[in-house]
Amino acid sequence: MGEASATGPDTADPRPDGADPRPGTEGTRRVPADAGPGTVDAGDGVIVTRALTKRYRGGQLAVDGLDLIVPAGSVFGFLGPNGSGKTTTIRMLMGLIEPTSGTAHVLGRPMPRSARAVLPRVGALIEGPALYGFLSGRDNLLRYDAADPTADPRTRRARVAAALDRVGLTAAAGKKAKAYSLGMKQRLGLAAALLRPRRLLVLDEPTNGLDPQGMREIRALVRELASDGTTVFLSSHLLDEIEQVCTHAAVMARGRLVTQGAVTDLAAGARGRLVVTTPDTGDAARVLKEQGVADVVVAEDRVTGEAPERDLAEVNAALVTAGVRVRGFGVERASLEDAFVALTGEGFDVAG
Template identity: 80%
Template sequence: MPGRPETGGPRAPDEREVRVPSTSGDRTVSVIETSGLTKRYGKHLAVDSLDLTVPRGSVFGFLGPNGSGKTTTIRMLMGLIEPTSGRAKVLGRPMPYDGRRVLPRVGALIEGPALYGFLSGRDNLLRYDSADPTADPRTRRARAEAALDRVGLTAAAGKKAKAYSLGMKQRLGLAAALLQPRELLVLDEPTNGLDPQGMREIRSLVRELASDGTTVFLSSHLLDEIEQVCSHAAVMTRGRLITQGPVAELAAGARGRLFVTTPDTADAARVLKEFGVADLVVADDRVTGEPPGTELADVNVALVEAGVRVRGFGVERASLEDAFVALTGEGFDVAG
């Protein structure tokens, strides 16, 4: 869990500015809402007028290159730093002003876990749990063991945390966030340092948590990770929000790639170029490019008439990567 905001900070807005629900069991449609959320460090604008909405029950991917403002945003949402301007609500309550009511309902892993290196993985979890005033001490050990098992660390539970690999530390931090049931789970680059098998396991765990009713807010710079596990996503770049919405709709907003599968790639590329197909790429027995404005059936006929042996032809579904490049004109880290 992130630390609570310090007392003596700015006074909470009055009722005309922010309506605060009267019960802790608030069931608002959105679990996170921001309006004009901004963070400035001197002349550097880290987050610029962010308007973000995270639906309850979603697995929400917060996507952007390293340095795009993702972690700064999360730190503001969790009350770890104060915004320069703008407002944020988490679970229907203003942050950081209502942090003492909000944070017990949130599990978080931000910028890697803070661990006691001289303690074992198990003892780290017990220490985390004992710091939670809502935790029942009678079931503390059982919950720690269950959390260790859930992230695959049971066999290493007695090992000192300073001897853990980066991936094992990530798992232990995630276990700490799962010690108690949470309405919202906030994960900042949760697969950092994990091998491919570990990444698959964390993705599976995220899906499982979502099926149990937990809203998961997952930041990542890996497009493949977001596309595989998230129902909704937002794209950040240079501190600004570019777009947000269901992942399928974001991808549908970009045009897919025309492809031709053929042993006659040189002839196929020539015909496609004549039809104005741009960004041609030839790889093995495939030629791909941007779909032309003409009827695709006419392109197929021209390929056949040119003697191209067409074994596959069509337009591939646009990916989240395609949508990102179309929106920003930038490349991206798409490694899984």
């Protein structure tokens, strides 16, 4: 499956979806009277799933009872090891495949039944872009936009140029897509998703194939889009990526949702690492183990371990009493890696 960037009429009211226009009701939400059956209050989230399940032929359970809420205006990280069900979930949200059971609402409307109403307000890049290799990057975008019968042809070239510039492809716009690197193809797919203003941007592994500089640029773009009011749903297996750009996150493991919430809250749920700086690492490691510190690791002049529940002043005093020359003592804040590995028992790719 290639790119799922939606095109079509962007009929979005300048107010947030479902915002009540009456004086004194700013910030509240309502379900439009003509929204149709199955519509949910958009105040519940830009994406809302209830017991969403997908079982493939042969009995493979890819997504198992997913209850997910993506707050409006958030940069929402959707995390999990490869094969955890992330892409299958996104394909159901975008109406590309039918769920086996459960429900999914996007922008307050049921999917896939309301795909015609929802997708024009959503930009998406799923499993890499589908491109015409014999066309240039610019001509690919022109072709995408021309396929939308409601797109204004008078502004097409200007919008294509702006999208190329936004993802850093202006210099390569005339180059045939078949000569693009994987990272350049990812950028072009993002440009296609940004040809028109979107209420929601869904990105599946958007930095795949990018070098470190390209990753930084895409992360900056995500932040910029969020500051403009676009909700960004970002699937990734790179914890560093999520920690840098996301306000909220959820983690999947083996098809099930393990946890979701604000990124700061998720990290705070894991205990930090006790760090002791000393030239006497062997003695320090021994004392820490005696004091109940688990997972003790020695690296050069640092000894680290899982921070114990007991008073750390007592641990420090035990080190000094044992003759350990303590040059530094403290607790490092837990990272998303610490939190997610503790929750899932699986490792994540933290490069990036």
